[in-house]
């Protein structure tokens with residue numbers, strides 16, 4: 353017998369989205385598809401599909417679920433689906449759509465605007481980019497619209513449905529004045545927060561007169577009269593109070609177009625010029641070193657950069673001035689910055705070399721600098737230790753950095769660009785001004801650490817687990833170097849992982865300190881090439897969680913039975929209350945750091961455990977204090 357249409361649509365969806373075979377959809381049982389997990393029917397047609405939280409890890413194929421013309425509710429929330437959201441215009445009866453908490457990229461599908469019965473749309477916590485379709489205004493029953501925690505840009509459309517009761521576009525890259533419509537005026541600033549380019553009465557931020565990116569208005573006009581690029585040229589400000597990183601992204605789009613016209617000229621400059629660069633030590637504590645430029649034209653087109661800097665320890669009592677280092681950077685003939693994830697080239701290697709630089713620290717992978725470009729953009733430059741990466745051929749390195757550079761997630765520090773030439777490899781990341789988890793836990797004075805409150809522990813643990821899950825599930829990659837100095841704090845004090853996926857192209861460090869070693873899984877330490885796996889990341893996560901809970905560096909964690917561990921944890925934290933919560937988090941940490949990799953949970957399971965603890969706590973607190981006001 354031919355497959356019922358709805359069954360065929362569901363099977364097609366499963367074939368692309370359910371790579372781990374979590375769903376029981378099967379051609380054999382297609383006549384009884386209404387009994388499949390998550391499917392609910394009426395008159396033998398699927399009317400609801402609710403597949404939440406089941407680790408779907410593929411893509412949402414076009415022409416799959418969109419064939420379910422009778423569907424009223426579609427929820428795929430809390431999975432790991434990647435790629436774009438397909439055209440959904442076939443779902444003519446859809447009332448509620450939950451695609452939140454996945455890794456969807458691309459645009460908000462304009463086809464949504466054709467679904468006139470829609471009341472609820474939740475696309476929050478994805479990686480959607482582009483603008484919010486103004487045509488959503490046509491959905492006159494819309495009650496709930498959440499687009500928060502994406503990367504949407506452009507302006508907020510003048511939505512004006514009287515039905516709209518829940519609305520959130522916070523944590524995006526939206527710009528310009530928020531339209532004052534009766535519907536939008538109902539919401540307060542939290543619905544719009546963390547969009548540094550937004551202004552207007554609703555968020556109590558004056559819209560100042562605009563200034564284009566490139567000095568003269570003539571240049572601004574030269575930008576193509578195209579979608580949001582033109583809008584960006586008009587709205588972006590060089591001196592706005594917003595975050596530098598958001599400016600970075602907006603600049604990326606605007607500069608990208610202009611730079612295209614100059615690309616030929618730049619490559620000629622690269623081949624023709626050899627530049628000597630000097631990074632001078634800062635005159636005083638915390639000051640930036642200026643990089644001097646002394647261009648000289650030589651036949652072999654090699655730019656030489658010399659780094660000289662000093663970093664003074666900020667600890668009050670210990671005044672250890674770090675020694676001044678002079679290093680030379682050899683920049684190959686063909687050397688140019690490779691920008692990742694298809695992003696526009698916002699700066700050139702030459703501009704980077706001219707930047708002011710400050711040493712942030714030296715680690716096992718290399719030396720890290722904060723660099724301030726002429727455009728006032730701040731980036732982090734990691735100069736990889738040549739010896740550890742020498743074995744990786746240029747093509748291998750390029751392929752690997754292309755993959756790592758494609759990762760974009762709120763809990764990962766974005767790798768924006770990389771550079772490689774003979775003997776020289778640089779990685780350029782976003783700069784995170786709030787420092788690392790290591791400094792948050794241990795401060796600048798070692799030994800005087802005070803453990804964080806368990807609510808902070810829980811938040812940081814969840815963020816870190818989210819970032820790791822994304823690396824493991826959506827991309828099948830491995831972090832390989834998880835430790836508290838590689839967890840940075842974002843503008844909202846969210847945890848963001850850095851230094852990810854480098855171990856795969858590095859040889860083991862010859863001289864790691866005791867704390868770094870204690871973060872590594874026993875099987876990684878035993879392996880000849882120090883191979884890391886997703887399970888060794890889970891181990892490192894367990895160690896990190898214990899460091900969070902105890903406030904003690906990894907090398908000082910005892911190896912005790914669980915109840916003795918709890919006693920130790922209580923003693924290092926002092927009397928505080930919240931015992932059961934602490935115990936639950938400790939259990940997670942211990943489950944992660946068991947010696948046998950097979951017995952460790954997956955990062956996904958760890959994330960779920962943490963989220964369950966969080967929910968339990970929220971419930972307990974609301975029962976205990978049902979009326980907090």
Ligand SMILES: Nc1ncnc2c1ncn2[C@@H]1O[C@H](COP(=O)(O)OP(=O)(O)OP(=O)(O)O)[C@@H](O)[C@H]1O
Pocket residue numbers: 712713714715716717718719720732765781782783784785787788833837838840850851
């Ligand atoms: N993107 C960033 N923004 C701000 N600070 C950073 C950034 N990346 C690294 N840092 C900080 O710079 C310092 C040096 O980092 P680096 O990664 O070189 O060493 P590490 O983390 O100690 O060791 P490893 O090389 O093994 O990762 C650390 O304090 C780290 O927290």
